[in-house]
Amino acid sequence: MNDRRNIIILGAPMESEALLEGVNLMPAALRAAGLVDAVGGVDLGDLPIAITDAARDPSTGLVAYEQIRVATGLVRNGVLDLLRRPGLPLVIGGCCGVLVGIFAALRRHAGRTGLAFVDGHYDYYDGATSPAGALADMELRVLTGAGPDELVNAGSAVPLLQPRDAWVLAFRDAWEMTAAGAPDPLAEIPDAHFRDDVRVLADGPAEVGAEAATALAADPGRFWLHLDLDALSTTAMPAVDYLLPGGLDWEQMATLLRPLAASPALLGMDVTIYNPSLDPKRELARPIVELLAGVLDARA
Ligand SMILES: [Mn+2]
Numbered sequence: 102m103n104d105r106r107n108i109i110i111l112g113a114p115m116e117s118e119a120l121l122e123g124v125n126l127m128p129a130a131l132r133a134a135g136l137v138d139a140v141g142g143v144d145l146g147d148l149p150i151a152i153t154d155a156a157r158d159p160s161t162g163l164v165a166y167e168q169i170r171v172a173t174g175l176v177r178n179g180v181l182d183l184l185r186r187p188g189l190p191l192v193i194g195g196c197c198g199v200l201v202g203i204f205a206a207l208r209r210h211a212g213r214t215g216l217a218f219v220d221g222h223y224d225y226y227d228g229a230t231s232p233a234g235a236l237a238d239m240e241l242r243v244l245t246g247a248g249p250d251e252l253v254n255a256g257s258a259v260p261l262l263q264p265r266d267a268w269v270l271a272f273r274d275a276w277e278m279t280a281a282g283a284p285d286p287l288a289e290i291p292d293a294h295f296r297d298d299v300r301v302l303a304d305g306p307a308e309v310g311a312e313a314a315t316a317l318a319a320d321p322g323r324f325w326l327h328l329d330l331d332a333l334s335t336t337a338m339p340a341v342d343y344l345l346p347g348g349l350d351w352e353q354m355a356t357l358l359r360p361l362a363a364s365p366a367l368l369g370m371d372v373t374i375y376n377p378s379l380d381p382k383r384e385l386a387r388p389i390v391e392l393l394a395g396v397l398d399a400r401a
Pocket of ligand 1: 197220221222224237329
């Protein structure tokens with residue numbers, strides 16, 4: 102345990118496909134694997150999020166739209182509370198949809214805030230092309246100002262995230278997006294900074310992490326770190342819902358994250374998408390805890 106890091110943990114068990122036993126089980130699984138002691142944190146428990154309505158809303162294309170709106174408000178208020186406390190917020194998802202509420206809180210609390218977005222997917226579908234109709238397929242698009250009105254307007258400014266403040270790292274689903282006819286983020290938000298998994302490994306994970314951290318610390322001067330565990334290879338992390346070839350191994354991921362986690366400009370971090378129901382013996386929970394503890398150790 103390392104109390105100097107003063108990490109504040111909040112569970113956000115959002116499962117935006119309304120699977121009743123999916124990524125919503127992640128906070129409990131990581132706690133059972135020793136998360137709180139390993140990161141040296143204070144645990145505020147879980148937000149009371151329940152996504153149970155499997156119907157897809159015809160106008161937005163989203164599953165459980167009303168429940169997603171309510172959950173986004175809970176995340177916003179919960180993260181606002183975290184940001185007002187001393188210490189570094191660590192939000193445990195859940196799915197990547199938690200980022201909408203997180204950025205609504207960041208906008209209110211800190212104003213313009215950057216994002217280091219480490220994710221196997223762009224998460225840039227629209228309601229028509231999203232395979233699952235999940236907010237977790239489209240949160241980067243919502244954050245940068247396109248999508249269902251009530252989510253795009255969840256904070257005090259639109260967009261919640263300026264494209265130029267987004268560093269989109271380690272994605273590898275461009276081919277899948279093209280096949281689905283999804284919006285192309287390279288065309289729609291060209292000011293964002295894109296480094297796919299091949300580029301991250303070619304340039305070096307340490308170099309790419311440091312490049313993003315340095316740029317975000319300079320402008321806008323503060324940022325959030327998002328980690329979707331499906332940015333790991335499916336060999337390293339098979340317990341995710343959408344498998345893709347490619348990706349980073351555990352050490353490459355730690356190397357990419359460390360300079361971001363160590364930055365004084367970091368306002369907080371979320372981690373998402375581990376699905377314990379695909380890992381019945383919970384063998385992957387401890388490596389996740391060790392990854393988080395290892396990268397947050399850079400702040401000590
Ligand atoms: Mn994602």
